[in-house]
Amino acid sequence: MSLENVATVRGPEEDALAAQADAAAGGVWLRAFTRNRLAVAGLVVIVALLLFSFAGPLFYHTDQIHTRLALETLPPGTGRPLGTDDVGYDELGRLMTGGQTTLEVAFGAAAVAVVLGVLWGATAGYVGGLLDGLMMRVVDALLAIPALLLLLFLATVFRPSVLMLIIVVGVTAWLVPARLIRAEALSLRGREYVLAAKTMGVRAPTIIFRHIITNSIGTILVNATFQVADAILVVAALSFLGLGIAPPATNWGAMLSGGLNYTFSGFWWLTYPPGVAIVLTVLAFNVVGDGLRDAFGLDTRHG
Amino acid sequence: MNAGEAPLLELVGVSKDYRGSGLWSGAGAPVRAVSGVSLAVPAGTSVGIVGESGCGKSTLGRLAVGLEKPTEGDVRLRGTPVTAMGRRERRAARYEIQMMFQDPYAALNPRMTLDRIIEEPLRARGGISRADRRARVRRLADEVGIAAGQLSRYPRELSGGQRQRVGLARALATSPALIVADEPVSALDVSVRSQILNLMADLQAEHHIGYLMVSHDLTVIHYFTDQVAVMYLGTFVESGPPGELFRAPAHHYTRALIDAAPDPVPGRPAATTIRGELPSAAAPPSGCRFRTRCPAARAVCAAQAPAPRAFGPGHQAACHFPLKEALPA
Amino acid sequence: MSAPATAPVLRVTGLDVDIKLPSAVVRAVQDVSLEVRAGETLGVVGESGCGKSTLALALAGLLPAEAETRGSIRLGDRELVGLRERELRAVRGAEVGIVFQDPMTSLNPTKRIGAQVGEALRLQRGASKAAALRAAADMLDRVGLPRPREQLDRFPHELSGGMRQRAVIASALICEPKVLIADEPTTALDVTTQAQILELFDRLSAELGMATLLVSHDMGVVAGHTSRVFVMYAGREAETGATGTIFAAARHRYTGALLGSILRMETPRKSRLGTIPGRPPDLTAPGTGCPFAPRCPAASAECASRLPAASEEDGHRWSCYHPLAAQETKRVPEARR
Numbered sequence: 022m023s024l025e026n027v028a029t030v031r032g033p034e035e036d037a038l039a040a041q042a043d044a045a046a047g048g049v050w051l052r053a054f055t056r057n058r059l060a061v062a063g064l065v066v067i068v069a070l071l072l073f074s075f076a077g078p079l080f081y082h083t084d085q086i087h088t089r090l091a092l093e094t095l096p097p098g099t100g101r102p103l104g105t106d107d108v109g110y111d112e113l114g115r116l117m118t119g120g121q122t123t124l125e126v127a128f129g130a131a132a133v134a135v136v137l138g139v140l141w142g143a144t145a146g147y148v149g150g151l152l153d154g155l156m157m158r159v160v161d162a163l164l165a166i167p168a169l170l171l172l173l174f175l176a177t178v179f180r181p182s183v184l185m186l187i188i189v190v191g192v193t194a195w196l197v198p199a200r201l202i203r204a205e206a207l208s209l210r211g212r213e214y215v216l217a218a219k220t221m222g223v224r225a226p227t228i229i230f231r232h233i234i235t236n237s238i239g240t241i242l243v244n245a246t247f248q249v250a251d252a253i254l255v256v257a258a259l260s261f262l263g264l265g266i267a268p269p270a271t272n273w274g275a276m277l278s279g280g281l282n283y284t285f286s287g288f289w290w291l292t293y294p295p296g297v298a299i300v301l302t303v304l305a306f307n308v309v310g311d312g313l314r315d316a317f318g319l320d321t322r323h324g
Numbered sequence: 325m326n327a328g329e330a331p332l333l334e335l336v337g338v339s340k341d342y343r344g345s346g347l348w349s350g351a352g353a354p355v356r357a358v359s360g361v362s363l364a365v366p367a368g369t370s371v372g373i374v375g376e377s378g379c380g381k382s383t384l385g386r387l388a389v390g391l392e393k394p395t396e397g398d399v400r401l402r403g404t405p406v407t408a409m410g411r412r413e414r415r416a417a418r419y420e421i422q423m424m425f426q427d428p429y430a431a432l433n434p435r436m437t438l439d440r441i442i443e444e445p446l447r448a449r450g451g452i453s454r455a456d457r458r459a460r461v462r463r464l465a466d467e468v469g470i471a472a473g474q475l476s477r478y479p480r481e482l483s484g485g486q487r488q489r490v491g492l493a494r495a496l497a498t499s500p501a502l503i504v505a506d507e508p509v510s511a512l513d514v515s516v517r518s519q520i521l522n523l524m525a526d527l528q529a530e531h532h533i534g535y536l537m538v539s540h541d542l543t544v545i546h547y548f549t550d551q552v553a554v555m556y557l558g559t560f561v562e563s564g565p566p567g568e569l570f571r572a573p574a575h576h577y578t579r580a581l582i583d584a585a586p587d588p589v590p591g592r593p594a595a596t597t598i599r600g601e602l603p604s605a606a607a608p609p610s611g612c613r614f615r616t617r618c619p620a621a622r623a624v625c626a627a628q629a630p631a632p633r634a635f636g637p638g639h640q641a642a643c644h645f646p647l648k649e650a651l652p653a
Numbered sequence: 654m655s656a657p658a659t660a661p662v663l664r665v666t667g668l669d670v671d672i673k674l675p676s677a678v679v680r681a682v683q684d685v686s687l688e689v690r691a692g693e694t695l696g697v698v699g700e701s702g703c704g705k706s707t708l709a710l711a712l713a714g715l716l717p718a719e720a721e722t723r724g725s726i727r728l729g730d731r732e733l734v735g736l737r738e739r740e741l742r743a744v745r746g747a748e749v750g751i752v753f754q755d756p757m758t759s760l761n762p763t764k765r766i767g768a769q770v771g772e773a774l775r776l777q778r779g780a781s782k783a784a785a786l787r788a789a790a791d792m793l794d795r796v797g798l799p800r801p802r803e804q805l806d807r808f809p810h811e812l813s814g815g816m817r818q819r820a821v822i823a824s825a826l827i828c829e830p831k832v833l834i835a836d837e838p839t840t841a842l843d844v845t846t847q848a849q850i851l852e853l854f855d856r857l858s859a860e861l862g863m864a865t866l867l868v869s870h871d872m873g874v875v876a877g878h879t880s881r882v883f884v885m886y887a888g889r890e891a892e893t894g895a896t897g898t899i900f901a902a903a904r905h906r907y908t909g910a911l912l913g914s915i916l917r918m919e920t921p922r923k924s925r926l927g928t929i930p931g932r933p934p935d936l937t938a939p940g941t942g943c944p945f946a947p948r949c950p951a952a953s954a955e956c957a958s959r960l961p962a963a964s965e966e967d968g969h970r971w972s973c974y975h976p977l978a979a980q981e982t983k984r985v986p987e988a989r990r
Contacts, residue, residue, distance in 0.1 A: 052675065213425040214433040217494065220389050220423045221445035222415060231444075235435045376843035377814075483932055484701070513700040514870065515914040518926035525923065540844060543916045547923070567922060584848035586873025588915050590897045593855065593877035594848035601813050602843075 050239070053316040060312020066305040070298070074120030083114030086269050094288050104290040107279065110269075115276060116294050122272040123302075126186045126256050131248035133191025138198030139241055143229050145199070146206025157203065160196050168193045172255065176264040183266065186259075190252050198244050205237040239317035246310035250303045257299055273299050330403030332367040332534055333388060333421065333502055337397035340383055355606045357383045359558040360397070367501060370528070370535040372549035372566065374542055374581070378602050379555040382506055385538045389423045389504045419449055419498040426507035428487035432479040438465070438490055439475040445497040464493040467530075468523060485516035489523065496527065502534040509544060521548060542585050546570050551638065554578050557605060557613045560632075564639030574641035574648050576618045612644065620645045661688035662831050662864040663712070668724035668734075670704075670711050677937035681707040683888040684724075689832070689864040689881075694854075696879030696896065697868045700911075702933050704888040705868045709836040712866065713751045714741040728832065746773035750825030750863075754837040756817035760809040766793075767805030770824040777828050792823040795860075797853055815846035822853065829861055836868045851878050872915050876900055884908050887934050887944035894969030904969070904976035907945045943974070951975040 054060055089109030097104040103112035145156035175189045209215060210233065218228050234241070257274025259265055265275045273295040280291030338361050341354035358380040365371045373381045386392045387399060390406065398405040401417045409417060422445070425431035432441050442461045446452050452460070462472055468489040479487055488508065495503050508524070509517040521544070527533065539545050545552050546566045553563035554577060562575040573579050576598070583595040600617045603609055609616050615625040624644050632642040633650040641650075670682035682704045689695045697705045710716050712726060714733060726733040728748060733741070745751070753759050760769055770792060771785030780788065786805060793801035796819040809817055818838065825833060835854070839847035855878055858865050869875050875882055876896060883893045884905065892905035903909045913927040920926070931948040934940070943949075946956040953974065961972045 056675075213427055213431040216386075216391060217423065217425060217431060217491075218444065218448075219391055220418070220421075221448045221494075221498075222418050223444065223448040227448075231436070232433055236433065238435075376845060514872070514916075515700065515911060515929040517916065518914045518928040521916075522926050522928065542844075543918055543920070546918055547916055547920055547926075570918060580845060582918075584845045585918075586844075586847070586851075586871060586877055588872040588876045588900065588912070588917060590876045590900045594844075594851055594873070596845070596848045596852055598845060599849075601815065 050313075050316040054312050057312045057315060059308050060316075063305040063308035063312065066301055067309065070120060070302055070305070071124060074117050074124055077117040077120075078114065081114065081117070083111040085110060085114055085118045088269075094283070094286075094291070096288075097290055103294055104288075106276070106291055107283065112290055112294060115271060116273075116298060119271045119273045119276050119295065120298065122183060122266065122270055123253055123256060123274070123299075125183055126190065126272070127249045127252040127302075129183075129187035130190035130194060130252040130255075131245055133187060134194035134248050134252075135198050135241060135245045137191065138195035138244075139202045139234060139237075141195065142199035142202030142204075143206045143233050143237070146203035147210050147229050147233055148225065149207075149210070153203070157200075160199050163193075164196050168255075169258065172259060173262065173264065176259055181264065181266050183270075186256060186266065190255050194248055194251060194255075198241070198248070201240055201244055202234075202237055205240055206233050209233050209236055239313070243310050243314045243317065246306050246313060250306035250310070253299060253302055253306075330400070331364040332402060333363075333365040333536065334400040334403070335361055335363045335384070335388065335394075335397065336400060337362055338384075338387060338394045338399065339396040340380075340387060340392060341395040353606060354395075356395075356608075357558055357605060358387065358394075361555075361558075361560060362397075363553060363560075365502060365534055365536055368528070368532045368534050369551065370537060370549040372537045372539065372545035372552040373555055374539055374545045374552055375555035376540055376581075376602070378557070378605060380558040380605075381538045381540075381555050384555070385423070385504045385506045385536065388502075388536055389421050390418055391423075419445070420500050421502045421504060422495040422498060422500040424488075424491050424495045424503055424505040424508050427511050428484045428491065429479075429511075431491045432487055434479055437476050437478060438470065438482075441479070441490060442475075442493045442497055445494060449498055460497065461493075464496055465490075467496070467527070468493045483516075484512050485519055488512060488516075488520050492520075492523065492527070496531070496533075499531070500533060502536060504536045504538070506538045507540070508537065510539065510541060517544070524548070542570065542581055554581070557603065557608050559613060559642075561614060561643070562639075562641035564636065564641075568636055568639055572648060574635045574639070574646040574650070575614075575643050576620055576647065577614050578641075579647060580617075612642070659690055661690045662729065663689040663866070664725075664727045665712070666725040666727070668708070668711065668726060669722070670707050670716065671721045671723075672707070672717075673719045673721065674937075679936045680939050681720075681888055681936060682711065683939065685885075685888075685890055687883050687890070687893065689866055691831070691864050692859065692862050693881065694858055694865040694867055694879045696875035696882045697866060697885060698870065698872060698875050698882060698911075699885035699891075700870060700933065702887075702936065703885040704936075705885050706836055707888075708885070709751075709834050709866065709868045712832075713749060713834050714745055715751070743777070746830070747777040747828045748830050748832065750828070750830040750833045752818075752822055752825050752833065752835040752838045754840050756814060756821050756841065757809070759821045760817060762809050764808075765805065766807050766809065766812070766820050770805075770820060770827060773824060774827050788827060789823065792827050793820065795857070796820075796823045796826075797849070798823070814842055815849060818842060818846075818850055819853065822850075822857070826857060826861065826863075831864060833858070833863045833865045834868075835865065837870070838867070839874065840869070840871070847874075854878060872900075872912065884911070887939065888936055889944060890963075890970075890972065891945070892969075892971040892973075894971075898969050902969075904964075904971040905945075905973045906949045906951055906975065906977065908971075909977045910949075943972070949975075 092105050092109040093107050095101060095105045101111060106112050106115055141156060145153040171193055172189060179185045179189065215228060215232050218232055256272060257277065260272055260274035261278040265272060276295035277292060280295065283291050338358060339356060340358040341356050343354055361384060373384060375381045383392065387394055398407060401420065406414060406417060439461050442464055443457050446457045446460060465472060465475055470486065470489055509520050512520060537545060537549055549566055552566045552569055553560045554575065556577050562569065562573060562578050569578065570582055573582065580598040583597045586594045597619060598617045603616055611627050611629050612625040615621040630642040630644045632640045634640055635648060635650055665685060665687050668682055668685045672679040672681050685708060687695065697708060699705045711722055716722065722734050724734060728744065733744065767786050767789045770789035774780045774785045774788050790801045790805055793804055798804055798816060798819050812820065839850050842850060851874060867879055879896050882896050882899045884891045886907045892899065892903060892908045899908065900912065903912060910929045914929060929948055934944050942957040942959055943961055946952040956974050961974045963970050963972045
């Protein structure tokens with residue numbers, strides 16, 4: 022802990038560059054982001070997939086409830102752009118329904134993870150001392166448990182539903198944002214505007230929200246996008262291991278796992294579409310996350 | 325100030341220890357950043373604390389405003405120690421002393437608009453309607469020279485001087501009786517410094533507020549304050565009226581600071597009358613703390629810490645071999 | 654002041670530096686011309702955003718990629734503008750030494766002092782590790798670091814701010830460069846340490862016969878440790894001349910206003926301080942007239958429309974249509990060099 026402020030480490034000299042950059046900082050990250058073509062492409066892909074999954078069924082009607090075994094595993098043809106799966110569902114329609122579940126769980130789990138992690142980490146980092154120690158030991162302990170085992174355990178105990186999956190995945194994913202935001206809180210709590218708030222008698226929870234969390238928004242956003250990508254993979258893994266949601270609901274991971282039974286039968290339309298969908302989504306979120314990180318300049322400067 | 329009336333702010337025998345840097349448990353000998361300091365700030369006056377980095381002046385400022393609690397001694401507001409106050413009284417006391425920070429680029433939350441920033445202390449105190457708060461913010465902004473139209477902007481759109489004005493407006497929001505100003509103009513351009521100092525003087529005249537100004541810059545302290553204390557390694561080595569103190573100091577450290585300060589007169593280079601480095605606060609020299617760098621140090625300086633002696637009205641210094649004659653005890 | 658008749662070591666002519674930002678182009682330095690001779694210290698002063706740091710970076714060849722430089726910087730008989738990075742590297746360190754403001758960030762925290770101080774010698778002169786360390790110890794001694802041989806093995810964080818800055822100066826001077834560029838070298842230091850470092854600069858400058866460019870916002874530093882001063886405003890030269898002349902008889906209105914607003918011990922306590930109203934201009938859109946016109950009490954229509962040409966008198970140059978009246982030059986003691 023430093024005992025003294027060093028008298029003017031930064032002299033009054035303020036580079037014209039910094040002054041000009043500061044003046045535009047509000048919109049700078051957005052402009053920097055939009056200039057990153059890969060990141061924008063990722064954003065477009067995400068929007069496209071969202072539209073595909075949620076708006077698609079409005080235009081492309083298929084029966085996703087009743088199985089029709091007579092129509093099982095038909096290759097793509099007229100009226101069936103992606104063929105049918107092993108119980109007769111239209112594959113393209115399946116992809117849309119599966120997409121809805123996948124994306125719902127992914128966004129939901131990311132939201133849970135980020136909210137829980139941010140609150141936990143910001144409080145621990147700001148308050149410091151014994152509370153910080155306790156809170157972070159909890160995080161350390163949970164991090165020591167392999168996430169997949171924990172997930173498997175939780176998934177077998179609780180009846181899988183979309184809400185359950187969201188909670189289960191979120192509850193294992195909040196540890197990383199907690200650590201990240203705690204680090205931010207540690208560095209922000211010594212800032213003069215935080216000290217100013219303390220002298221004004223602003224209470225701790227208000228300081229945490231108004232000063233700590235709002236000034237970590239860059240880190241939070243970046244981490245949130247990576248959380249979505251991770252959640253998709255986790256759900257896919259769970260479904261792959263047979264612990265997903267009961268039919269007729271489905272998700273891309275379940276479709277992929279189901280389709281893999283038929284790899285050697287040559288029914289490519291059962292594996293490639295969901296596989297490609299997963300890869301595309303995860304990549305898209307990753308490049309968006311990278312783009313945000315670059316736009317906020319998080320590797321070098323702190324906002 | 326009437327004789328017998330308690331000063332607005334008083335620090336009595338205040339010491340502050342910090343844990344030496346260790347691991348999570350903070351193991352290590354405590355470092356005494358401030359050691360047995362007593363200071364009185366009468367209402368409506370300006371008191372300055374001058375010293376270099378590591379002397380403890382910023383810590384002293386934080387103790388005064390309540391950001392830190394003293395390890396020993398007490399902080400008294402109008403005679404009553406803060407620790408003796410009930411919770412409600414203490415909260416009210418907090419609003420009497422506010423702070424103005426050094427770095428205009430770090431003193432304002434970059435994600436808040438100016439009106440929100442100035443409003444924050446009012447919201448924290450409570451008891452004022454939103455409309456009244458807005459009106460007060462506009463009045464404060466006007467007083468410090470920030471146009472009403474600027475209030476919806478963000479700090480990054482302002483210059484250093486303007487940000488410092490916002491910092492002042494925020495400090496004034498709760499009508500404090502004292503503002504602790506920690507290096508208020510050090511980070512500003514020379515011509516902007518004058519603007520802010522003029523403003524601070526105007527506000528003092530208008531609202532009868534006192535200032536506790538902490539700075540390393542002697543010229544600012546000399547110009548602005550009524551009483552100054554020179555700090556070295558956690559203690560006051562000399563204190564008194566700035567005019568006399570800087571013209572004819574008694575302590576060698578004060579002399580060294582004056583000599584070292586660059587003067588904008590050509591051909592007069594800054595003089596180095598003291599050598600050496602600042603000793604570590606964790607292991608201060610025995611006896612007089614300044615003896616390791618003092619040109620006049622002798623054996624007795626290591627053996628015994630000098631007691632403060634009077635050199636004039638309100639002028640005190642602690643030195644075995646001062647630069648001038650002490651007044652008879 | 655009698656100017657030595659030798660050719661200048663560093664000669665800058667018509668230097669322009671533009672910084673390309675995503676949204677605009679910042680004209681950070683405009684048409685700057687100056688000279689520094691061996692053994693001379695030129696102080697470059699100005700307030701935030703005046704371009705003095707950009708100028709220092711340009712002379713050191715350390716501008717970022719977004720910067721575009723036009724004009725001429727001659728070091729001896731070699732032109733530096735337009736050189737490629739590889740060629741600049743040969744110049745930097747060997748012929749141009751650079752000292753920046755913050756000693757903490759100027760030194761690599763993971764390398765020992767000895768290695769860092771000797772680095773330039775190894776890179777530029779191909780010295781062996783042992784030879785470089787010996788030279789580093791010598792240099793550390795010269796810059797006044799106590800027990801230099803012991804310091805060689807230390808890391809930067811083990812040294813105090815003043816000692817670190819001395820180490821930085823040692824590393825800048827190890828190849829005995831012809832030119833030293835110091836950008837706010839003492840701003841981050843305590844006033845007593847600052848005095849020591851400035852004294853060091855004076856001594857070394859004389860010993861090594863270097864041409865020194867000292868960039869500072871602190872007029873006190875400039876007054877006591879330079880022989881000539883270059884005042885910058887909004888990227889341009891406002892006034893330049895011998896230090897004594899500038900402080901005693903400034904002609905440009907900005908210089909006068911700046912000197913008038915400095916707080917000194919002599920400033921009457923509690924008096925009203927002189928200020929300069931307004932703000933420096935936006936360097937992304939410099940106008941056609943004198944950049945100081947909007948803030949100048951003596952500005953006329955001509956000032957706002959046309960850039961004033963420079964007037965010169967005995968090595969004292971200023972660009973102002975309504976310069977301050979030529980005062981009687983007080984008998985001020987000359988600077989030591």
